Amino acid sequence: xxxxxVAVIFGGKSNEHSISLISATNIIRNISADKYEIVMIGIxxxxxxxxxxxxxxxxxxxxxxxxxxNVSCVLSPDPLHKGFLAIMDDGAVQHIKxxxxxPVLHGKNGEDGTIQGLLTLAQIPFVGCDLIxxxxxxxKDVTHIILEANKIKTAKWLTIRSNELDTLYEFAKKAEKELxxxxxxxxxxxxxxxxxxxxxxxxxxxxxxxxAFSHDAKVVIEQGISGTECECAVMGNSSLTVSxxxxxxxANEFYDFNAKYQNAESKTYIPARNIPQEKxxxxxxxxxxxxxxxxxxxxxxxxxxxxxxxxxxxNEINTLPGHTKISMYPQLMEYFGLTPKEQADKLISLAFER
Numbered sequence: 316x317x318x319x320x321v322a323v324i325f326g327g328k329s330n331e332h333s334i335s336l337i338s339a340t341n342i343i344r345n346i347s348a349d350k351y352e353i354v355m356i357g358i359x360x361x362x363x364x365x366x367x368x369x370x371x372x373x374x375x376x377x378x379x380x381x382x383x384x385n386v387s388c389v390l391s392p393d394p395l396h397k398g399f400l401a402i403m404d405d406g407a408v409q410h411i412k413x414x415x416x417x418p419v420l421h422g423k424n425g426e427d428g429t430i431q432g433l434l435t436l437a438q439i440p441f442v443g444c445d446l447i448x449x450x451x452x453x454x455k456d457v458t459h460i461i462l463e464a465n466k467i468k469t470a471k472w473l474t475i476r477s478n479e480l481d482t483l484y485e486f487a488k489k490a491e492k493e494l495x496x497x498x499x500x501x502x503x504x505x506x507x508x509x510x511x512x513x514x515x516x517x518x519x520x521x522x523x524x525x526x527a528f529s530h531d532a533k534v535v536i537e538q539g540i541s542g543t544e545c546e547c548a549v550m551g552n553s554s555l556t557v558s559x560x561x562x563x564x565x566a567n568e569f570y571d572f573n574a575k576y577q578n579a580e581s582k583t584y585i586p587a588r589n590i591p592q593e594k595x596x597x598x599x600x601x602x603x604x605x606x607x608x609x610x611x612x613x614x615x616x617x618x619x620x621x622x623x624x625x626x627x628x629x630n631e632i633n634t635l636p637g638h639t640k641i642s643m644y645p646q647l648m649e650y651f652g653l654t655p656k657e658q659a660d661k662l663i664s665l666a667f668e669r
Contacts, residue, residue, distance in 0.1 A: 423504060
């Protein structure tokens with residue numbers, strides 16, 4: 316029986332390129348070689364697509380990019396091709412048909428619907444959320460709007476766009492009236508806490524907004540929530556698997572990029588230590604409802620704050636959460652009872668199911 320050919324796409328132009336390499340390495344190692352044939356496609360930070368046939372270990376450390384056997388390739392949007400076109404040095408074109416794509420891309424162009432739209436045009440099944448749900452979850456402003464419409468509690472927020480910079484001071488004064496410090500400033504369309512600032516006065520707020528604008532043309536500012544940072548993993552299309560709740564003890568002042576991926580002192584606890592069981596069940600139910608409200612499929616990690624008074628606030632939804640060795644999503648699903656190999660197999664099966 317012929318193996319299923321799965322293309323794993325990694326890297327990308329986003330500021331989460333390095334995390335994608337680590338996630339992809341772990342995912343590739345956990346895709347069963349008995350059942351699947353893996354095609355590895357790397358995207359450089361300059362946006363060049365390369366067919367990679369080298370050692371998997373060279374992906375994580377970035378050495379894959381200098382492999383002399385790399386071949387330029389493109390994903391064809393023509394559904395007749397069902398895959399990639401590799402362009403040889405002599406101009407010859409090799410057709411590489413695939414059955415399914417696992418886009419292990421974080422951040423812009425990976426989780427925002429861009430690659431999902433291209434794969435939809437190509438009519439190739441792919442792992443994870445579709446174009447619309449990916450875009451809605453990536454945009455923190457849109458996420459707030461949809462969740463509020465579905466009566467799911469989030470932090471109070473305001474939004475400013477780059478074409479409103481001439482009114483930045485007036486916006487900051489309005490924010491001071493409507494929100495209380497500390498305030499979090501976030502690019503609307505970035506992941507892994509990139510470009511986020513925690514601010515305590517108007518000067519810091521203005522500086523934080525300008526910093527966020529260096530990452531995106533829309534910026535969301537949110538009321539700071541004092542509570543336990545916790546996360547819930549969801550897998551499925553119509554029938555959902557919802558994990559228990561994991562707790563984060565951030566090494567830094569908040570769970571920023573450095574605390575997530577570079578500071579060994581950050582800790583995760585599964586299940587969460589100090590959240591009552593009835594509240595864990597409530598968080599799981601909210602995660603499921605939010606997943607459905609935003610039209611998610613395949614997988615997502617839903618992030619929350621649990622406050623001492625029992626209030627629960629949904630922070631954000633990540634449609635392609637990290638799969639590094641310290642990432643919460645695979646750990647939560649493993650605690651639920653799915654090994655990393657079973658997780659990869661299930662996610663690929665869900666792509667075909669959708």
